Amino acid sequence: MSFESKDKVIEVEHVYFSYDNVPVLEDICFSVERKDFCVIIGPNGGGKTTLLKLLLGILKPDKGTIKILGKNPNDVRHKLGYLPQYTDFKLSFPISVMDVALMGRLNKRGLFKRFTDEDRKKVEEILKMLGMWEYRNVHIGRLSGGQRQRVFIARALATEPEILFLDEPTARVDPEHETGLYEILRELNKRMTIVVITHDIGVISRYARSIACVNRKLVFHEEGKITEKMLEMAYECPVDLIAHGIPHRVLPEHKHE
Amino acid sequence: MIENQEKKRIMWSVLQFEFMRNALLASIIISILCGIVGTLVVVNRLVFMTGGIAHSAYGGVGLGLYAGISPFLGAGIFAVLNAIIMGLVTLKDRDRADTVIGVLWAVGMAIGIIFVHLSHGYNVNLMSYLFGSIVSVSKKEIYISTIFMILLIGWVYLFYKELLAISYDEEFSYVIGIPVTPLYFLTLIFTAISVIIAMRMVGLILVIALMSIPPYIAENYTNSLAQMMVLSSLFSMFFSISGLLISYYLNIPAGASVILIAGAGFLLLYILRMLKKIMKWA
Numbered sequence: 001m002s003f004e005s006k007d008k009v010i011e012v013e014h015v016y017f018s019y020d021n022v023p024v025l026e027d028i029c030f031s032v033e034r035k036d037f038c039v040i041i042g043p044n045g046g047g048k049t050t051l052l053k054l055l056l057g058i059l060k061p062d063k064g065t066i067k068i069l070g071k072n073p074n075d076v077r078h079k080l081g082y083l084p085q086y087t088d089f090k091l092s093f094p095i096s097v098m099d100v101a102l103m104g105r106l107n108k109r110g111l112f113k114r115f116t117d118e119d120r121k122k123v124e125e126i127l128k129m130l131g132m133w134e135y136r137n138v139h140i141g142r143l144s145g146g147q148r149q150r151v152f153i154a155r156a157l158a159t160e161p162e163i164l165f166l167d168e169p170t171a172r173v174d175p176e177h178e179t180g181l182y183e184i185l186r187e188l189n190k191r192m193t194i195v196v197i198t199h200d201i202g203v204i205s206r207y208a209r210s211i212a213c214v215n216r217k218l219v220f221h222e223e224g225k226i227t228e229k230m231l232e233m234a235y236e237c238p239v240d241l242i243a244h245g246i247p248h249r250v251l252p253e254h255k256h257e
Numbered sequence: 258m259i260e261n262q263e264k265k266r267i268m269w270s271v272l273q274f275e276f277m278r279n280a281l282l283a284s285i286i287i288s289i290l291c292g293i294v295g296t297l298v299v300v301n302r303l304v305f306m307t308g309g310i311a312h313s314a315y316g317g318v319g320l321g322l323y324a325g326i327s328p329f330l331g332a333g334i335f336a337v338l339n340a341i342i343m344g345l346v347t348l349k350d351r352d353r354a355d356t357v358i359g360v361l362w363a364v365g366m367a368i369g370i371i372f373v374h375l376s377h378g379y380n381v382n383l384m385s386y387l388f389g390s391i392v393s394v395s396k397k398e399i400y401i402s403t404i405f406m407i408l409l410i411g412w413v414y415l416f417y418k419e420l421l422a423i424s425y426d427e428e429f430s431y432v433i434g435i436p437v438t439p440l441y442f443l444t445l446i447f448t449a450i451s452v453i454i455a456m457r458m459v460g461l462i463l464v465i466a467l468m469s470i471p472p473y474i475a476e477n478y479t480n481s482l483a484q485m486m487v488l489s490s491l492f493s494m495f496f497s498i499s500g501l502l503i504s505y506y507l508n509i510p511a512g513a514s515v516i517l518i519a520g521a522g523f524l525l526l527y528i529l530r531m532l533k534k535i536m537k538w539a
Contacts (some may be wrong), residue, residue: 082429089426099481105434106433111419113533
């Protein structure tokens, strides 16, 4: 298969974005192929989440074009799945774990339609996979942060999208569930494209097929390896930032590669 | 025994009067409206905006009087327009939406004051718009409110899963393809009309309490939005009917009685929760 004929599901060309005239992203160009497992890394405030929101159509670029599945992001919304970075909002909202996870099926059931047994079965399967089924009737606000994040992951998986976007999916999840989650993602990756923001260097070495390094500008690497240049650009103080939250993983190992 | 019967006779005497029967019926309908809309208002954090819609509606009352049309119709049109403007402002400039709502709130009232002054010849009882007059509610108003109630229930039933999703997580709802903006504006329009109907009972100044207190209490006892709507309606009915009866027997204003009963309920829940916390520590 020649390079040109490969199926590109994300195409970003010369995208600029700023919040109130403060530039956040500059001249972003990259593309992601179907069934890629693309990891986005970069320092805090480097624009990772902003980039994800641009890809999802939540934000609009100041300049440049973004094509998702060959179209404007807003025209393919029902084909995308999303796990937001923050899941600790509206904690007193009267909603159960089951109802949050069922939200993921909204793209399958249009207006005026009720959720079906198939939707409930699918959500049950996913909640069981993530160890949250027994909490299905619990108020979302009564869960711990990590448990809540697993419910939101369940919701994202329930969408069965063509492209799944995850913003720091394991930031608050226990280590035992963390590996489990990435194994689930690896399995899903056979069917769908996955784009994930993470600080976890282990994920990159084990799962990534391509890496996008974002710090206002973007460096894209198609083979899932981190280069010295990427690290330098992405992190001012590499060891501290990359090892954030996972102190046993040390960077130099990769530096000598 | 005889004494008991005497008491019962006085109790039920309240239903002898048509105006009281109408008032009770109207308060049940208004309670259902406030239970449903109030729930959406509270979970979407639109309490301030709803206060703004209610108060600025006074501009519509003034314009209605001046133009010689029904002040309620005037208030209704004005409230819906204001709701749409406030909706647009919150979409455009989320950070300063509360400031703009505060401005519209005051400007609406100012328009009302001027036009009420200009049309003074009509000599209407303005207090009824500000503080409500449920006992003067007419059969026709009850019919209109009932039709609107059916519309509201139908709308919530048809779009329940979308309304739940948007209220809980607007961003995700957008990503997954739900028409967030149209549903948001529909919510605001239903809120505006409900506010005007509820204004009949408690007046535009007090309506915000009826929209927020019952849902706030109900929220503590459920993990479902639909249940919260039903519970809020029931709490609202309890406050409205007991407030109405108390106002009848003590001969005090009905709207304010309803709000004070609701306020007492709010306080009671607050104290109970405090006690629960203290018990946990002990």
